[in-house]
Amino acid sequence: MNNDEIFDLVGYIMASEYRTKILKSIGENIKIPSAIAEEIGLRTNHVSNVLKDLKDKNLVVCLNENARKGRLYKNTDLAFEVLKYL
Template sequence: MSKNDEIFDIVGYVMASQYRCNIIKSIGENIKIPSAIAEDIGLRTNHVSNVLKDLKERDIVICLNEDARKGRLYKNTDLGLEILKYI
C-alpha cells in the first residue's frame, strides 16, 4: 500500500463522521482543550472526549499533557494536519 493510499484510507475514515471532521477542523493548527472544542462545534464535552480518544489511537491528534485530569491539551499531529487539507 502506497503512502497516498494510507492517507486516503484515513481521510475516508475521518470523513465518514461529521464529528471527527469537525473536531479536526476545530483544532486546526492550534492547541485546544475538549471543552473549547465542544463549545466550538456544539457537542457535549464527553462526546468530544470519546472522539478525541479514537483519533488519538489512530495518531491523528496527540494529547500534550496526558497526566492532567482536567484541561488536557490536544493538537493535530502531522497526519492530522495532512488530513485537514482534504476535509
C-alpha cells in the first residue's frame, strides 16, 4: 500500500473519535466487542458496527467469524501502520 492510501485511511480513522478509540483500544491485543465497549464507554452494538466498518477497510480481523458471541478481534498490520500517525 502506498503513502497516499495509508494517509487516506489515517484521515478516515481520524474523522471518527470512535474509530480512533477502538483501534487504540485493541492495540496489540485480541479483544471482544464488549470489552472494548466497556473500556471506551460505548454501547456494544455501536462498537460492533464500527468493527464491521474497520474490518471492511482491512484494519481489523475477526479470528472466530462463526461465533455468535465472543468474537475475537485484532488489528492488522495495516492498522499498525495507520496507528503510527494517530
